[in-house]
Amino acid sequence: MGFLGNMTVAAAAAAALLALATFEIAACSTESPQVPCFFIFGDSLVDNGNNNGILTLARANYLPYGVDFPDGATGRFTNGRTTVDILAELLGFQGFIRPYEGTRGAAILRGLNYASGASGIREESGSNLGAHIPMGEQVQRFRGTVRQIGRLLRGNQTAVNELLGRCIFYAAIGSNDYLNNYFMPDSYSTSADYDPKTYAALLIQDYTRQLTALYDTGARKVAVGAVGQIGCIPYQLARYDGAAANGSRCNERILLLLLLLLLLLLLLLLLLLLLLLLLLLLLLPPPPPPQRFDVIDKGCCGVGRNNGQITCLPLQQPCDDRSKYLFWDAFHPTDAANVVLAGKAFNSTARSDAYPRNIQQLAAA
Numbered sequence: 001m002g003f004l005g006n007m008t009v010a011a012a013a014a015a016a017l018l019a020l021a022t023f024e025i026a027a028c029s030t031e032s033p034q035v036p037c038f039f040i041f042g043d044s045l046v047d048n049g050n051n052n053g054i055l056t057l058a059r060a061n062y063l064p065y066g067v068d069f070p071d072g073a074t075g076r077f078t079n080g081r082t083t084v085d086i087l088a089e090l091l092g093f094q095g096f097i098r099p100y101e102g103t104r105g106a107a108i109l110r111g112l113n114y115a116s117g118a119s120g121i122r123e124e125s126g127s128n129l130g131a132h133i134p135m136g137e138q139v140q141r142f143r144g145t146v147r148q149i150g151r152l153l154r155g156n157q158t159a160v161n162e163l164l165g166r167c168i169f170y171a172a173i174g175s176n177d178y179l180n181n182y183f184m185p186d187s188y189s190t191s192a193d194y195d196p197k198t199y200a201a202l203l204i205q206d207y208t209r210q211l212t213a214l215y216d217t218g219a220r221k222v223a224v225g226a227v228g229q230i231g232c233i234p235y236q237l238a239r240y241d242g243a244a245a246n247g248s249r250c251n252e253r254i255l256l257l258l259l260l261l262l263l264l265l266l267l268l269l270l271l272l273l274l275l276l277l278l279l280l281l282l283l284l285p286p287p288p289p290p291q292r293f294d295v296i297d298k299g300c301c302g303v304g305r306n307n308g309q310i311t312c313l314p315l316q317q318p319c320d321d322r323s324k325y326l327f328w329d330a331f332h333p334t335d336a337a338n339v340v341l342a343g344k345a346f347n348s349t350a351r352s353d354a355y356p357r358n359i360q361q362l363a364a365a
């Protein structure tokens with residue numbers, strides 16, 4: 001699992017607001033969200049269809065993915081909504097933020113989702129599954145979007161900056177730099193080339209560059225998600241007997257590596273806060289056993305031990321009561337779990353959920 005958060009503000013001139021209002025009305029007639037737009041970067045935890053047209057095993061545009069989603073299987077890697085779908089609802093958007101792939105015209109003014117399943121901070125992460133759009137390329141795509149927004153706003157750069165400064169940006173990535181890279185010594189040399197500390201430092205260095213590029217392009221209110229507790233997902237529980245045997249539901253070696261990354265991430269965010277005047281929000285991984293779910297160690301749909309050996313296959317029969325499961329498949333939370341996670345990111349005041357502020361405060365800042 002992976003989660004996130006962070007952000008900022010800007011002043012506005014009446015003329016620009018008028019121009020923007022016109023476009024918003026054209027895009028969606030009755031919408032009055034708390035922020036004008038919401039841009040999303042990340043991996044399969046928040047991908048909403050960007051991988052549908054590319055050659056990869058990391059795809060979810062087939063049933064039973066989407067079995068509880070109004071539009072069916074859209075490419076979301078869960079039975080229903082992702083955390084950012086629910087965050088968009090909480091922010092007051094009517095209808096979800098659209099995938100970058102296939103969205104053109106004035107609709108881009110309310111934000112886009114660039115996330116791509118299997119992708120990571122590093123370009124090569126996830127290549128074992130096929131093609132994907134790594135974080136660096138997601139940021140490039142956002143740059144292209146900003147050029148289009150500039151044309152929609154008749155080349156008025158002040159108006160573009162004013163708009164982007166009020167939007168929420170959500171970046172949550174990094175799980176695949178471990179799952180589909182560092183932890184796969186047969187396919188990647190990173191674990192031989194770098195010790196855990198050096199590898200975490202390299203990831204943070206790349207991520208810093210990517211987040212700074214977002215800032216340079218106009219992002220001010222950025223929510224940065226921490227890497228989730230991937231030592232506790234059914235996939236890892238199926239790979240390593242030890243976890244279940246010693247009574248823990250998590251792989252402790254992985255937890256230690258992630259803690260390292262988390263500490264560095266926290267440092268990075270504090271640094272950005274100082275240097276760039278960004279307001280940041282960081283979501284730490286949720287505490288162990290969320291008591292509200294009966295089943296926390298195996299996927300609702302999947303194959304093998306803990307339903308955790310591979311993802312849910314086409315037309316496979318999922319569990320009946322999805323609301324009782326923390327995990328939908330070997331890697332990804334259910335809609336029910338995402339409601340809990342998004343709710344915490346949105347308005348929790350616990351430091352372990354969102355720091356130094358939550359997304360609701362980010363929106364209002």
Ligand SMILES: *[C@@H]1O[C@H](CO)[C@@H](O)[C@H](O)[C@H]1NC(C)=O
Pocket residue numbers: 012013014015016017156157158159160162
């Ligand atoms: C551009 O936008 C700014 C504020 O967003 C506004 O004050 C200004 O009048 C606009 N310029 C033009 C030429 O429309």
